[in-house]
Amino acid sequence: MNPEAREQRVLEAVEQRRVLVNDAIDELLPTSEPERLYEASRSLLVAGGKRLRPALLLIAAEALADVPPLAADYRSFPTLDGEAAEGVDVMAAATSVEVIHSFTLIHDDIMDEDTMRRGVPAVHEAYDLETAILAGDTLYSKAFEIILQTDAPAERSVRALDLLATTCTRICEGQAFDVAFESRGDVLPEEYLDMIERKTAVLYAAAAAIPGVLLGADDETVERLYQYGIAVGRAFQIQDDVLDLTVPSEDLGKRRGSDLIENKQTIITLHAREHGVDVDRLVPEDDPEAVSEAEIEAAVAELEAAGSIDYAREMARDLVAEGKAHLDVLPENEARGLLCALADYLIERGY
């Protein structure tokens, strides 16, 4: 399948599930008292988002159960072994993962002092710091409440919840490393890859593995799904790093080259540094606002010349291939094909 047709297929599959996920968010995370807190908690969720992670979870459930896409009811989904006669509400699990994602965005925006998100002001801008901290905290516990509503057998609920809690701890660790790396000039590529695994990839991994846990897949299958998520999640982050340099600001929804300006370490700058580029001097650091488009253009040209952007693209491609290879543990079916296509899409997307 050519990339355009594949992208079309993936976007359609994600969109079909996005509508259902949005309904579930409204049902499982309704506005409640105190109203301002719940409004703030829901504001980013309501503002948009592709719902990639919940879509991944739902498609992984379909691949595991070997059912055609959208054929089974996500709210009472058949288990692999007939446990839980009423079926499992995999949509609750998908919602929980999206709620965790939204919590991390709210707190990350405070920490990174970002003012915009999904085309609307960040929560700490639209409300205030106190409300943004509390809104994130509320989503955090709500996500744990929601993932306990799947009607899965208790042992599986416990395992899914443990996976979600460990994932959240890893995300916090990843964010802490990310912040710390900004003031370090000696970050190693392995350290960067470990950081993005924690910060970004583990939530993809949890999304892929949790339906395995809830539906009663064997340990090997759960582990391979997890590794699929780690690989494609890392690829997703590396592609984000590439896009930050190569996509015009108006398409990106934020300033092109913002990672360079904010002195964020990426696999691109790490490669460049190792190959003799004076990364710290690529853009002037004294006045971030004053960096011109031409300066960004010149910096990107230097990174291109050092082969650093191609290096990142190749690494993302390798990771996607590695991720897809893990899917051989699944039955051959349409949903598995979608998981493959989704992995490809993550590094082929333009923004």
Add this chain to the structure above:
Amino acid sequence: MNPEAREQRVLEAVEQRRVLVNDAIDELLPTSEPERLYEASRSLLVAGGKRLRPALLLIAAEALADVPPLAADYRSFPTLDGEAAEGVDVMAAATSVEVIHSFTLIHDDIMDEDTMRRGVPAVHEAYDLETAILAGDTLYSKAFEIILQTDAPAERSVRALDLLATTCTRICEGQAFDVAFESRGDVLPEEYLDMIERKTAVLYAAAAAIPGVLLGADDETVERLYQYGIAVGRAFQIQDDVLDLTVPSEDLGKRRGSDLIENKQTIITLHAREHGVDVDRLVPEDDPEAVSEAEIEAAVAELEAAGSIDYAREMARDLVAEGKAHLDVLPENEARGLLCALADYLIERGY
């Protein structure tokens, strides 16, 4: 028993458990990578604290299991029905509750712009805002990881976890109400009592009820333990409000009258307002730093004269009596006596 002997007995019981809880914190929440994040996460826990909530949980377990205080191993505690042959690690549950408490302190100090806590700088002062947010977030997920390590049957783990998650949501709601009340002049006593139930009492209630869930007590017993916690937790908060006005700053560890200065609503100011006191004028609000000890003294005298402080004291006493009455569901034993004494202590303590 006279109040002095009772206080002595309670403090000794809490202290004996505090040492064990501290060991468990070191074991279940070790310093890990990234070091700065875990140091910040552990800093308040290491700085001190009486460990009232975990002590309450451990004593409730002993009362339920009808064993003499400190006679059974908290790490492999006997269940009521012989489920979980190896016993249940109630210490993990106790640690989890203290970790949640510590998370709320870190985030609350940011929101309330408090600079000191437990005699040391608040985490956002000792580190920075980013680290304090992340440290709280890390403790949050760690608490959920830790409460899954009790080796209780899965159904009970799920219930305990659900109770903990709901508790955290309520705490966030309570904090949001507390902040909102600061700019409202028409808060009703019922609203205040609902706010402190969420903000403070639910964590006491969870501490009391969780051992019931984990050890297999019947629903009625779990519910009564929960209601005991709600009543004594409310009483604890009301006593805090009284102490804020009546204890010298040097004993209080923070400025006497800080609630008045910060325009915090308490049951005392609500009562005074209803009885004709112009609460907003009790202390000058334009420059909190400039409020003198004499001005606080005069404000307290006015509240005393309106009967507002006695009203609060009586309400706390009634709540303690109500809380203790719920304990009749437990077998008569020494640990149950300790739970009664603990309830009395919460409103007899001087600071």
